[in-house]
Amino acid sequence: MNILIYGTVNSIIFALVAVGFTLVYGVSRLPNFAHGALYVLVGFLTWSLVNDFKLFYPLAILISLGISAFLGALIYRLVLIRLRGMATSEIIASFAVGLIILEGLRLQGIGGFKGFIGPFYVLPSFIDSKIRIAEVLIDAQRLIVILGGVAVVASIWLFTHYTKTGLSLRAIAQDEQAAMMLGIDSDRAAVISLSIGSALAGLAAVIILPLGNVTAEAGYRILIHALAVCIIGGLGSWAGAVLASFVLGFSMIISTSLFGSVWESVVLVGAIILILIFKPSGLLGKQKELEERV
């Protein structure tokens, strides 16, 4: 029972982390390697708005989400727009942006900035209580993670299927040329997808981070988790991404309870390698085996 509940929480965390990355890559074929960095940045921004500027917590969250979305658009407008179609440069540039954010957060002593180092950065939980479900004690924040995750995935699905902007994003994802002929601006779509993706990374941060500390190192882990979900789920498949989150979430919880948390990352890599060997297009991927693995 323990495993079932915590596994679900863990899986939803995976899904939350991956959804923004999948959206951006699915729509504009841009790998947003700054995803993990934006996640951490939102965590720190919210912390600093709440603790240094004494803002109301929900307001702080909204502001930092706004900043994250703006940064996403900025990354596209300033850097990625010049590199579209050059896969190597896209990877390197967005990775470098991510590194600037992550390592910049650890800078010390410039302009009186102390640098975010150490375990003191904890975001407050939304509701501080514990609930007992079927003999397992669970704190309310984990329930919020479950609810939030379901809500985010559902609203993204609704957004991409029932709003005009969302439909235009999907059109770009399916056939860029045809979509452009119908008057959909591909740059605009990319900006929208990047800002939504970055805001989603931030949203994942504010939902998940109250469970632990905010550290800059988490950025790398988040990026890897997001990529793992994408690889295992198969691109362009929402169901695949959700399924992959559950596979990863449960396998990591089970391995942790059996062998200890040392093997967590090994399980992750192992899962990726197994998938690559036996079903390279991912669990539910529709693409042909090698072709689309750009």
Place this chain on the structure above:
Amino acid sequence: MERRRERLDRGIKVRTEGLYSLTSWREMSYLLVPRIVLIFGLLLSPFFLEMYWQRVLCQAGIYALLALGFDFLAEYVGLVCLGGAFFIGSGAYISGLLNAKMGWSPFLTIPIATVAGAAISTLVLLPCLRLRGIYFAIISFMFPLLTVYIIVALNIFGGTEGITALATFPNIWVDQYLILGIVIIALFVLRRLVTEDFGLILRSIKDNDQAVKASGISITSYKTKAVFIAALLGCFGGAYLSHLYGWVGISQFALDYSILPIAATVMGGMGTLVGPVIGAFILTPLSEALRGFGQMRVVVYCLILIGFIVYKPEGLMNVLQRKYHQFEHWEEV
């Protein structure tokens, strides 16, 4: 009045493009001078440096090897490897362990560690070779992080302390000429290799792997060989590094070894092979000067990287080559 820049090849460039380059001293020196300047510039530089900067030169050599490997993999095979630190780390740990446990001399452990480390790195990356682009990039980026995690968690190979008191080289001159020699050899061997049939197949894998497959060539086997070559360079760097400082530790899996070579490659000009080497010899002293600022270094590399990739994507080397080979003048349109 609109103006545009017109570029024309120099006559001598055309004349030197074949056997005709042997017709006169002028043509031959046109070809030889840049190469000789590079080789002798590298070989003579130790004489003009102080002790401290000689050490930096050795570091720069390691980064140059990594940058060469990165450029080779990214531009000729299409595998963007963000995990250069993994090559360095595996080479360093193997030679460190051989030296500490067996007591073998550096001149024995370095070749063994180079080959064994490259073999291990290739084996580890082998399942991921089906991937291209972002997937390969992120998986290769995971391996150094993962290895550090395992070493610390299991407390093997000295854990967080690392292995200390390894044998070092007899003197600083051996240090410098070993690495400089290897850099120059690696550079010219790779330059030759990519123009051979082997390089042609690699480049076509990058451009269209389906077509290569359809021609009955195993792309995985070629990618494996290419990764092995790049890993050889990185692992040599690692093995050398462990004996340069007489110490092996988890910081050899650090981000610097992954990101500085990339910055050097982009700065020097991707796909030129010479460019990354020059980039490494420019960036390493710069990063040394920023040593006092801690993480500032990584931020600076990244800023340089983005600056070059966005505003000067061809890199220094291509600009230099153009100036050397072509006339330029402004023309009114």
